[in-house]
Amino acid sequence: MVKVAIPELGEGITQVTVSYWYFKAGDKVKKDDDLMELVTDKATFNLPSPSSGLLSEVFFHEGDTAKVGDVVAIIAEDAG
Amino acid sequence: MGFKVFDLGLVDFMQALSIQKKILQEVVVGILPSALILCRHYPVITLGRLASSANIKLNQEALLKNGIVVYRVERGGDVTYHGPGQLVVYPIINLNYLTRDIHYFLRRLEEVAVSFLSGFGLSASKIPGKTGVWLGGKKIVSVGIAVKKWVTFHGMSINISGQDMANFSFIRPCGMDIEMVSLEQALGEKVAFEKIKDRLVSEFKEYFPSALTMGG
Numbered sequence: 220m221v222k223v224a225i226p227e228l229g230e231g232i233t234q235v236t237v238s239y240w241y242f243k244a245g246d247k248v249k250k251d252d253d254l255m256e257l258v259t260d261k262a263t264f265n266l267p268s269p270s271s272g273l274l275s276e277v278f279f280h281e282g283d284t285a286k287v288g289d290v291v292a293i294i295a296e297d298a299g
Numbered sequence: 300m301g302f303k304v305f306d307l308g309l310v311d312f313m314q315a316l317s318i319q320k321k322i323l324q325e326v327v328v329g330i331l332p333s334a335l336i337l338c339r340h341y342p343v344i345t346l347g348r349l350a351s352s353a354n355i356k357l358n359q360e361a362l363l364k365n366g367i368v369v370y371r372v373e374r375g376g377d378v379t380y381h382g383p384g385q386l387v388v389y390p391i392i393n394l395n396y397l398t399r400d401i402h403y404f405l406r407r408l409e410e411v412a413v414s415f416l417s418g419f420g421l422s423a424s425k426i427p428g429k430t431g432v433w434l435g436g437k438k439i440v441s442v443g444i445a446v447k448k449w450v451t452f453h454g455m456s457i458n459i460s461g462q463d464m465a466n467f468s469f470i471r472p473c474g475m476d477i478e479m480v481s482l483e484q485a486l487g488e489k490v491a492f493e494k495i496k497d498r499l500v501s502e503f504k505e506y507f508p509s510a511l512t513m514g515g
Contacts, residue, residue: 227399228399228400228402229400229404230402230403231402232401238349239373258348258375259401259402260402260430261376261405261430261443262374262375262401262402262405262443262445263347263348263444264401264445264446
């Protein structure tokens with residue numbers, strides 16, 4: 220199980236808004252796929268998937284605000 | 300290997316976006332170190348990812364009558380207008396060779412524009428909390444970027460010619476009730492696009508010396 224957390228995006232950036240999910244809970248994802256898009260100020264940031272597997276849980280949805288370090292989703296890793 | 304400048308001339312917004320994404324991919328995988336794309340667009344209104352379409356004052360039909368199409372795109376920011384009177388620059392820059400700091404990059408972009416405008420004797424400035432570059436309370440440069448694998452795309456548009464500035468009245472730029480101004484309006488004289496592109500590229504070289512040449 221891999222936790223997907225909001226990374227450090229720069230000095231003074233403490234929170235972001237989830238602007239887009241490329242996948243939904245239950246989808247298979249590959250490592251480095253664009254998983255979700257975050258927005259801060261006048262910039263969007265594509266968060267890559269840290270692992271391959273099943274996107275098992277999504278805790279933050281489009282329009283939600285998340286803080287740096289917040290776990291936004293869980294990826295259940297491939298058994299094989 | 301140095302960075303590459305792509306001058307697309309007057310180009311359809313979506314066509315330029317497709318070229319941007321191709322070049323972005325080349326920078327992401329290291330075929331190119333970084334790149335600058337310069338262009339002008341046919342009249343278009345674009346909405347950033349979380350933009351409210353309520354910030355467009357005309358309906359689709361009225362916009363089409365004025366020759367303006369509307370697209371929603373993946374950049375940050377609200378609504379903006381692009382037209383042939385603007386010089387648009389899309390810096391495809393690998394932040395892994397600069398610093399992984401999105402706000403630092405945005406502020407740096409604004410500094411490029413401030414310095415570019417100072418070359419015309421204008422004292423433009425940044426305003427904290429209001430991304431973009433301002434001249435006497437009016438906006439002259441709009442900024443909205445996207446970042447993928449720590450490589451930037453989208454970018455900034457500088458109002459140069461006064462020719463299509465009236466089209467800004469169809470929107471609330473960046474979701475705000477603000478006035479826009481162009482370089483020609485500020486100077487009170489005509490400016491030739493061909494003469495200013497090199498100046499803008501030089502500013503980028505000065506402000507992003509290493510990020511434009513490393514990698515690749």
